[in-house]
Amino acid sequence: MSATVTTTATAPVTPAEDSSPQVRRRRRLSPGRRLPATRLLGPALILALWAAASAAGQLDPGAIPAPWTVLETGVRLWTDGTLPTDILTSLRRAASGFAIGLTAGIALALASGLSRVGEALIDGSVQLNRAIPTLGLIPLFILWLGIGETFKVAIIAIVVYIPIYLNTHSALSGIDHRYVELAEVQGLSRYAFIRRIVVPGALPGFFVGLRLGVTGSWLGLVVLEQINATSGLGYMMFQAQNYGQTDVILVGLVVYGIFGLISDSAVRLIERRVLSWRRTLSS
Template structure:
């Protein structure tokens, strides 16, 4: 008498879900290949040290600046600037976007000047910001805040104005008050687009910080890069740029995680 064990079949949907959770190692092929080509070009002399240091030299420079504490100090200063600028810009953008999205008078009074201002190249406002606020921290924070405010405002405003009319009418039929319609229908409908605007704003915030820190800065990653430029230290310059890129990727990943948690109700 033989005993047979029956292995439960795994549904195709479960298999696809498990594969989706695993990192796709194929995405590392091209980055690793580019780094190897970079190292090979440096080793053969195609790329000289005064033009671009090799990956190994950049790695050693990163370790040295981290051990000396120089990189850590610059990191803390830059994080503080972008954090404060983001809070100011996001607060203004959310307030204006909600008022303009919910109120017809707010839309008439707020949206036109915001649309006109957003067409200005905000990075070109640096000379004017220096004249207004001096050469201290204020111009850098204001520059980051401007970079954050406009994309977040546009997405919040559009998300509120494009809320599903059928859901709004259904909430009215169910006897929801104005506040209940706002809290349970309109604002949740605007969350997906607001999170898209948040991701865009964070990307622009780091761009604004890079530009702001290269102008009259005495601390931060931009100052570290400018100081390295004076001494032709391309390895330290690349270290600073890599830190900027990693910070951008980390903040974007955090927003994507929040997006998956907040919008779990949209998943089938």
């Protein structure tokens, strides 16, 4: 009597064929779809808590006036012409310093990032400048340039150019050398190399530096206008401090915050448009 042995071959179970819920369910690791106007949720929450605490009498009106009091003060300052004049003065100073700092930061970063000689001559000096507190240069700049507009614009320009230079130079240094070799094999000219490889590769770092530079221009402006100025939002806040006008100080801070939020949002919008070809977590 012979026994017949039957062997059944079992096919390996692939993860796609596994019926377990853990495998069938697709893991979503990305943050998800971008929500509209999310950057306004934080400020709106702070405003709501501020209003609720003021209405409940939990805040001293002399130290932190209610939001509606600050709004009334802002309307009064705008009506009598004080606030528009100070805003235009501050915008002119910030724009002038930012334009100079932006130009200097880009030019120095390109000269240092595309040439070893330029890097040897420029990078060390910029790193030394970065190590020195910029606001600590104010007394020296007052002696050199006086207390007029020139020294204020110069300080803002320094505050702006440093982050733009550092981030752009870092992006240039981080470009993969294989792209450089490919450009040499393709016989690209210097201009074509910069336009097709250097600029796209450096743009992400440049926009990071640009956002820091925009914020730095407003921070520098706040300090400068409270030291030696006869006009501007900082001067208005300094005068309000002398008279104990907390509501006027808060008006100035709110205006600074609005300008900072708008300028940063504008830079981010431009960044998304220019770098629309990238696929990142934020997009």
